[in-house]
Amino acid sequence: xxxxxxxxxxxxxxxxxxxxxxxxxxxxxxxxxxxxxxxxxxxxxxxxxxxxxxxxxxxxxxxxxxxxxxxxxxxxxxxxxxxxxxxxxxxxxxxxxxxxxxxxxxxxxxxxxxxxxxxxxxxxxxxxxxxxxxxxxxxxxxxxxxxxxxxxxxxxxxxxxxxxxxxxxxxxxxxxxxxxxxxxxxxxxxxxxxxxxxxxxxxxxxxxxxxxxxxxxxxxxxxxxxxxxxxxxxxxxxxxxxxxxxxxxxxxxxxxxxxxxxxxxxxxxxxxxxxxxxxxxxxx
Amino acid sequence: xxxxxxxxxxxxxxxxxxxxxxxxxxxxxxxxxxxxxxxxxxxxxxxxxxxxxxxxxxxxxxxxxxxxxxxxxxxxxxxxxxxxxxxxxxxxxxxxxxxxxxxxxxxxxxxxxxxxxxxxxxxxxxxxxxxxxxxxxxxxxxxxxxxxxxxxxxxxxxxxxxxxxxxxxxxxxxxxxxxxxxxxxxxxxxxxxxxxxxxxxxxxxxxxxxxxxxxxxxxxxxxxxxxxxxxxxxxxxxxxxxxxxxxxxxxxxxxxxxxxxxxxxxxxxxxxxxx
Amino acid sequence: xxxxxxxxxxxxxxxxxxxxxxxxxxxxxxxxxxxxxxxxxxxxxxxxxxxxxxxxxxxxxxxxxxxxxxxxxxxxxxxxxxxxxxxxxxxxxxxxxxxxxxxxxxxxxxxxxxxxxxxxxxxxxxxxxxxxxxxxxxxxxxxxxxxxxxxxxxxxxxxxxxxxxxxxxxxxxxxxxxxxxxxxxxxxxxxxxxxxxxxxxxxxxxxxxxxxxxxxxxxxxxxxxxxxxxxxxxxxxxxxxxxxxxxxxxxxxxxxxxxxxxxxxxxxxxxxxxxxxxxxxxxxxxxxxxxxxxxxxxxxxxxxxxxxxxxxxxxxxxxxxxxxxxxxxxxxxxxxxxxxxxxxxxx
Numbered sequence: 001x002x003x004x005x006x007x008x009x010x011x012x013x014x015x016x017x018x019x020x021x022x023x024x025x026x027x028x029x030x031x032x033x034x035x036x037x038x039x040x041x042x043x044x045x046x047x048x049x050x051x052x053x054x055x056x057x058x059x060x061x062x063x064x065x066x067x068x069x070x071x072x073x074x075x076x077x078x079x080x081x082x083x084x085x086x087x088x089x090x091x092x093x094x095x096x097x098x099x100x101x102x103x104x105x106x107x108x109x110x111x112x113x114x115x116x117x118x119x120x121x122x123x124x125x126x127x128x129x130x131x132x133x134x135x136x137x138x139x140x141x142x143x144x145x146x147x148x149x150x151x152x153x154x155x156x157x158x159x160x161x162x163x164x165x166x167x168x169x170x171x172x173x174x175x176x177x178x179x180x181x182x183x184x185x186x187x188x189x190x191x192x193x194x195x196x197x198x199x200x201x202x203x204x205x206x207x208x209x210x211x212x213x214x215x216x217x218x219x220x221x222x223x224x225x226x227x228x229x230x231x232x233x234x235x236x237x238x239x240x241x242x243x244x245x246x247x248x249x250x251x252x253x254x255x256x257x258x259x260x261x262x263x264x265x266x267x268x269x270x271x272x273x274x275x276x277x278x279x280x281x282x283x284x
Numbered sequence: 285x286x287x288x289x290x291x292x293x294x295x296x297x298x299x300x301x302x303x304x305x306x307x308x309x310x311x312x313x314x315x316x317x318x319x320x321x322x323x324x325x326x327x328x329x330x331x332x333x334x335x336x337x338x339x340x341x342x343x344x345x346x347x348x349x350x351x352x353x354x355x356x357x358x359x360x361x362x363x364x365x366x367x368x369x370x371x372x373x374x375x376x377x378x379x380x381x382x383x384x385x386x387x388x389x390x391x392x393x394x395x396x397x398x399x400x401x402x403x404x405x406x407x408x409x410x411x412x413x414x415x416x417x418x419x420x421x422x423x424x425x426x427x428x429x430x431x432x433x434x435x436x437x438x439x440x441x442x443x444x445x446x447x448x449x450x451x452x453x454x455x456x457x458x459x460x461x462x463x464x465x466x467x468x469x470x471x472x473x474x475x476x477x478x479x480x481x482x483x484x485x486x487x488x489x490x491x492x493x494x495x496x497x498x499x500x501x502x503x504x505x506x507x508x509x510x511x512x513x514x515x516x517x518x519x520x521x522x523x524x525x526x527x528x529x530x531x532x533x534x535x536x537x538x539x540x541x542x543x544x545x546x547x548x549x550x551x552x553x554x555x556x557x558x559x
Numbered sequence: 560x561x562x563x564x565x566x567x568x569x570x571x572x573x574x575x576x577x578x579x580x581x582x583x584x585x586x587x588x589x590x591x592x593x594x595x596x597x598x599x600x601x602x603x604x605x606x607x608x609x610x611x612x613x614x615x616x617x618x619x620x621x622x623x624x625x626x627x628x629x630x631x632x633x634x635x636x637x638x639x640x641x642x643x644x645x646x647x648x649x650x651x652x653x654x655x656x657x658x659x660x661x662x663x664x665x666x667x668x669x670x671x672x673x674x675x676x677x678x679x680x681x682x683x684x685x686x687x688x689x690x691x692x693x694x695x696x697x698x699x700x701x702x703x704x705x706x707x708x709x710x711x712x713x714x715x716x717x718x719x720x721x722x723x724x725x726x727x728x729x730x731x732x733x734x735x736x737x738x739x740x741x742x743x744x745x746x747x748x749x750x751x752x753x754x755x756x757x758x759x760x761x762x763x764x765x766x767x768x769x770x771x772x773x774x775x776x777x778x779x780x781x782x783x784x785x786x787x788x789x790x791x792x793x794x795x796x797x798x799x800x801x802x803x804x805x806x807x808x809x810x811x812x813x814x815x816x817x818x819x820x821x822x823x824x825x826x827x828x829x830x831x832x833x834x835x836x837x838x839x840x841x842x843x844x845x846x847x848x849x850x851x852x853x854x855x856x857x858x859x860x861x862x863x864x865x866x867x868x869x870x871x872x873x874x875x876x877x878x879x880x881x882x883x884x885x886x887x888x889x890x891x892x893x894x895x896x897x898x899x900x901x902x903x904x905x906x
Contacts, residue, residue, distance in 0.1 A: 178642065178644065180640045180641075180642045180644035181644045181645075181646060181647070183611055183631070183638075183640070183644065184638070184640055184644035184645075184646070184705075185646070185657070186611075186630075186631045186632050187609055187610075187611075187631050187632070187634075187636070187637060187638045188632075188637070188657055188658030188661055188705065188709065189632045189633070189658055189661035189662050189709075190632060190657075190661050191632050194661060198646075198657070199646060202648045203647065203648055
């Protein structure tokens with residue numbers, strides 16, 4: 001390739017990829033710089049690690065880290081665990097399977113905030129669930145289910161929203177396995193379990209890793225579900241970051257933001273590794 | 285046939301769960317949006333005692349719904365068109381040239397999808413503060429939206445550019461077509477579904493986007509998601525939230541269905557022409 | 560005892576009869592080919608033998624044992640797929656030993672069998688490669704090897720050569736036949752390629768519309784096709800109808816056709832009836848003879864030359880080693896009574 005060609009391609013990439021790199025690059029750069037005391041809006045900007053040590057010493061921060069990891073991990077695992085058998089079941093078309101797939105994927109079209117409203121509406125103090133339970137006679141009086149302290153509501157919403165996404169990804173990779181390959185395994189004496197362990201699981205591993213990581217990052221950094229239906233005595237990392245920022249404490253917000261990115265990276269790598277270990281067919 | 289029976293049992297089960305999952309919440313939302321304030325919907329009644337469009341009219345006239353609709357539906361098309369313009373050259377380079385590092389470039393284009401949206405939102409607003417642009421809210425949101433959703437736009441348009449057939453371009457040149465005529469006859473037919481799909485996907489994403497609109501837009505600019513968010517928070521009025529939810533979800537479901545059809549027609553196998 | 564016994568097998572899919580009342584015995588160590596056009600039921604039959612389909616009615620046994628309802632994973636058959644169906648995430652070695660592991664064959668046994676087969680197929684240097692790093696021919700060999708290590712009672716082939724190029728196909732054809740004979744395997748081979756069937760088989764079953772049309776050795780099938788379908792499907796054939804006129808000598812019958820009188824030494828069941836005759840293009844003897852025709856087309860094929868003749872609005876084809884004939888020439892030829900086959904009406 002000639003110099004001219006390179007310049008041409010560079011110029012073409014500038015408005016698209018170039019802007020992406022500039023925006024994301026400067027966002028990440030500012031976050032890191034602010035976490036070390038630079039770019040102060042008030043007062044002087046100078047290098048300092050005090051924000052890191054200060055934020056790290058606060059109980060609210062370590063609670064938020066644990067809580068966000070809890071939400072991220074279980075959202076990813078539960079969504080994928082629900083979607084996987086469904087994807088395998090829907091691998092071969094049968095009468096009604098297309099409609100069923102569409103029905104299962106419908107939540108993809110619904111905004112997360114709408115989902116949160118629907119959920120609140122159903123579980124609220126005089127909502128449908130309480131009325132039904134009372135009507136059947138299981139509960140004597142309505143219970144307070146909103147903002148439960150175990151964050152089951154958040155997890156439920158995460159699964160509601162992410163299971164269809166996992167199903168989409170996994171259906172793709174499960175359907176990528178040809179019938180002949182499964183028949184060959186069967187012909188060579190592999191029963192249903194062996195076919196799953198040795199053929200389907202390893203061949204769908206990368207799809208599963210992708211689904212796990214994407215759902216994990218999304219749920220780890222959740223703000224809307226947490227602030228609408230999450231427990232009131234705990235904060236997610238994104239929520240903590242926003243609350244620091246709205247108090248004007250940009251440096252602490254930056255420390256939380258950078259930690260969130262690091263946890264997202266490390267957590268994704270660990271989850272991918274974990275998925276691999278679980279899904280790999282037994283070695284010889 | 286026990287397998288067939290097991291299968292139909294499973295189908296019935298999943299359909300039931302999916303209906304509880306979807307139909308009941310939505311029915312509740314619709315009913316709540318129709319509750320007339322004349323008489324409250326109490327726990328002992330199956331249906332709201334008085335139903336009317338009072339809430340819809342009231343929300344339209346007495347809340348910021350109108351402004352939210354105007355800002356959402358003016359942000360989204362602007363971001364869509366800007367995004368399309370920004371994505372075109374990159375997609376052209378990725379789709380029509382084979383250069384070293386092309387795969388890396390494609391991968392880097394996905395970056396905005398990996399960084400959590402609230403981090404982008406907060407530190408983009410920090411950037412705006414540093415640049416003294418923090419009052420330029422509408423432009424900032426449009427800019428951020430069009431770049432955040434570039435990964436989708438670039439991906440779709442790259443496939444479209446890959447689908448432009450070299451023999452069509454060569455044939456047009458062979459027959460003496462000018463560059464503009466070549467673009468019209470060889471590029472445009474293959475790009476059309478991709479362009480519509482790009483516009484639509486950025487539009488939908490922009491309508492639904494929350495983090496940027498919430499962090500950068502507040503307090504001046506209200507979009508439908510931020511309005512719904514505040515309706516779910518401190519001033520939770522159930523019928524009002526129901527109205528807002530339906531306004532956010534219904535048009536988008538239709539747009540998404542259109543998008544899916546467009547994407548299917550942008551599929552390489554279908555749009556690459558004959559033989 | 561027959562290695563495989565198929566009794567009155569029928570299979571229908573939603574009203575479409577893929578196989579009807581099919582019966583066949585396959586001998587131990589025999590190479591049997593199922594030949595027929597697509598949709599004739601040959602693949603359905605193979606899938607029933609391997610266990611992936613259950614017959615609607617009828618039974619099937621291997622080594623005298625009824626296996627009609629035994630699932631494929633418990634059958635002592637090994638199938639070579641048209642698509643090879645190699646496991647894409649496993650290397651060649653892991654592909655080869657997959658079946659042995661499922662059968663819990665001891666490690667020593669496993670290693671011995673795999674290395675023997677790998678040596679036989681020339682795969683020793685490829686063992687650590689993944690399938691997508693192999694050429695088509697090598698993938699084909701792995702798929703064959705994966706079946707061979709199982710030492711099955713029956714090995715089944717589903718058009719295994721259709722994805723190879725012509726030259727490789729000829730080579731692998733010989734290889735499969737050699738290995739089948741070395742291990743004296745019972746093999747059932749499905750193909751729609753008549754030359755493959757003729758070159759490899761001990762016996763050929765010609766199928767059409769889910770029914771057996773003819774079962775014979777390749778030589779018999781070629782020399783004495785039973786029906787017009789078989790004659791047409793295998794090799795080139797000149798077909799002509801005529802009226803039986805007389806029994807000339809003790810074994811010869813004379814038939815009146817548009818070509819003139821044709822004599823055949825084959826038996827005709829009922830006399831004074833219309834019959835259909837068939838003769839092979841290469842059996843015509845050019846020179847003096849009762850029949851003649853004008854050459855309207857000539858195609859030089861290397862080892863022989865194809866000539867298309869026209870006479871009395873009839874077209875026929877003859878093949879000769881002589882490449883000096885030209886379009887427009889009129890030639891005369893004869894056909895020996897032994898080479899004229901009398902066909903039955905198509906079933």
